[in-house]
Amino acid sequence: MKRREFIGLIGGASVTWPVAVRAQELPIIGLLGANSSSTQASWTEAFVERLHELGWIAGSTVAIEARWAEGRSERYVEIAAEFVRMKVAVIVTSGGSAVLAAKRSTSDIPIIFATAGDPVANGLVASLARPGGNATGLSIQSPELAGKRLELLLELLPGLRRFAFMVNVNNPSTPAEVSEVQAAARKLGLEIDKLEIRRAEDIQQVLASLKDDVSALYVQPEPLTTSNGPQIGALAQAARLPTMYGNDANVRVGGLMSYAPRFSDLWRRAADYVDKILRGAKPADLPVEQPTKFDLVINLKTAKALGITVPLGLLARADEVIE
Structure with a gap:
């Protein structure tokens, strides 16, 4: 499937792959979009593009299920619970509230946050160098x-x-x-x-x-x-x-x-985390990183x-x- 076709698909409430594809039991990435699909389209495109570069091709080597909360915090819990029922391999999201909702839903499924304010103060990780638990990613905290x-x-x-x-x-x-x-x-x-x-x-x-x-x-x-x-x-x-x-x-x-x-860069780097998780790394061992481009x-x-x-x-x- 071409990247442009995939971007068109994730604009909806969800992405559902054909039965033949799902039968292959591909690892599933659960994308909890805290914003609307249109708002973060360029960020999501950067994420998918980087996954493709790393060998994770939607519909071929990985399946992606996307849900959009559109800034409504009550949707974070609903979406996270759905991903837990689906037994996704990793949950990818952004923003402290969405990450906290995901963490409350599961202590086992790895969670990657493309952006978070102060992940230590918010209880998302134990420390930036040694996150512990099942979440890690990129902090945009910068006083x-x-x-x-x-x-x-x-x-x-x-x-x-x-x-x-x-x-x-x-x-x-x-x-x-x-x-x-x-x-x-x-x-x-x-x-x-x-x-x-x-x-x-x-x-x-x-x-x-x-x-x-x-x-x-x-x-x-x-x-x-x-x-x-x-x-x-x-x-x-x-x-x-x-x-x-x-x-x-x-x-x-x-x-x-x-x-x-640069949020598109942060989402690209989130794809690097996902790549490591899908290849066997543990979130607890992956340090939280900071932005490098503004x-x-x-x-x-x-x-x-x-x-x-x-x-x-x-x-x-x-x-x-x-x-």
């Missing part, structure tokens, strides 16, 4: 990222004094992220309005409650905000609010700017819609400009 994002916002908006910070209070990574952003804001002399959400229906309400002196919106990078990127982008534009994100997916659907680890992405269409002129120096440093 300096909050400061870097706020510095970029200040470069774009020199008069910025107060910004809103949208967080999902149900995400286990939120307390650490809030502390990092608050510390960075104090250092830069900025004030914060924290916007707490728990579900998609809260987004419009919290944005409608913003005070007049809020000049920008900083959005926590996590599945609920990522899956609802189009809604957040549209509402922010209507409120004339420049936005800063922690992943590029939101910028591609109307956000203004992101500075973040991207600044700017959406000039959004900047134009907001009436913002992006400084040439900022554009020159951008890894990608969407026009």
